Amino acid sequence: KQEVTQIPAALSVPEGENLVLNCSFTDSAIYNLQWFRQDPGKGLTSLLLIQSSQREQTSGRLNASLDKSSGRSTLYIAASQPGDSATYLCAVPNQAGTALIFGKGTTLSVSS
Amino acid sequence: EAGVVQSPRYKIIEKKQPVAFWCNPISGHNTLYWYRQNLGQGPELLIRYENEEAVDDSQLPKDRFSAERLKGVDSTLKIQPAELGDSAVYLCASSPSPTADTDTQYFGPGTRLTVL
Numbered sequence: 001k002q003e004v005t006q007i008p009a010a011l012s013v014p015e016g017e018n019l020v021l022n023c024s025f026t027d028s029a030i031y032n033l034q035w036f037r038q039d040p041g042k043g044l045t046s047l048l049l050i051q052s053s054q055r056e057q058t059s060g061r062l063n064a065s066l067d068k069s070s071g072r073s074t075l076y077i078a079a080s081q082p083g084d085s086a087t088y089l090c091a092v093p094n095q096a097g098t099a100l101i102f103g104k105g106t107t108l109s110v111s112s
Numbered sequence: 113e114a115g116v117v118q119s120p121r122y123k124i125i126e127k128k129q130p131v132a133f134w135c136n137p138i139s140g141h142n143t144l145y146w147y148r149q150n151l152g153q154g155p156e157l158l159i160r161y162e163n164e165e166a167v168d169d170s171q172l173p174k175d176r177f178s179a180e181r182l183k184g185v186d187s188t189l190k191i192q193p194a195e196l197g198d199s200a201v202y203l204c205a206s207s208p209s210p211t212a213d214t215d216t217q218y219f220g221p222g223t224r225l226t227v228l
Contacts, residue, residue, distance in 0.1 A: 004154070036219075041224070042221055042222075043203060043220050044155070044205075044219040046216040046217075046218075089154050091154070096168075098160060098167070098210075099160055099168065102155050102156070103154050104152060104153050104154050105154055
């Protein structure tokens with residue numbers, strides 16, 4: 001059964017720092033991996049989708065990498081801003097490709 | 113383009129009472145999901161619909177939970193009777209394709225349920 005783990009559970013940094021969020025998964029036979037952002041009281045917003053054939057995806061200050069063989073993905077946030085404060089979740093499709101399996105998330109707090 | 117709409121946004125009820133949540137997916141999205149997110153956890157799938165057919169309800173506690181998607185558009189998730197452990201955020205999502213392989217899912221804001 002696929003399991004997704006995210007480390008750390010929480011992270012506090014001052015504005016301007018570069019940071020890395022980690023995600024690991026137990027079954028490397030995945031089609032893709034997604035990173036989501038969740039603001040308090042809000043739904044999830046997809047940030048980046050990495051297909052299994054890709055190594056990384058970039059969007060603005062965000063860069064996500066995928067290493068299927070080791071079962072790991074990282075989300076790199078450059079020059080963090082207070083507006084980046086949120087919970088970041090990674091997710092992979094289940095074996096049938098019919099639903100997403102999520103990690104518990106990393107709650108990020110960026111102070112000004 | 114309007115996103116996924118859910119109502120109510122918040123609901124507080126006493127245990128043993130019934131409760132219902134409503135979801136309107138993005139227009140044209142045939143696949144609809146209901147997830148439950150407990151505090152400090154990631155969302156977990158409850159049920160998935162392809163049009164009006166429930167194609168994966170293996171994680172839905174069928175003794176007290178029910179769902180429907182009449183006409184393959186809006187969906188309603190019901191709990192009767194509610195228990196203290198049902199307190200959570202109930203998220204609805206939709207996607208244009210039948211699988212999660214290549215398409216992202218679009219999530220609504222969720223309904224936060226508190227059972228007292």
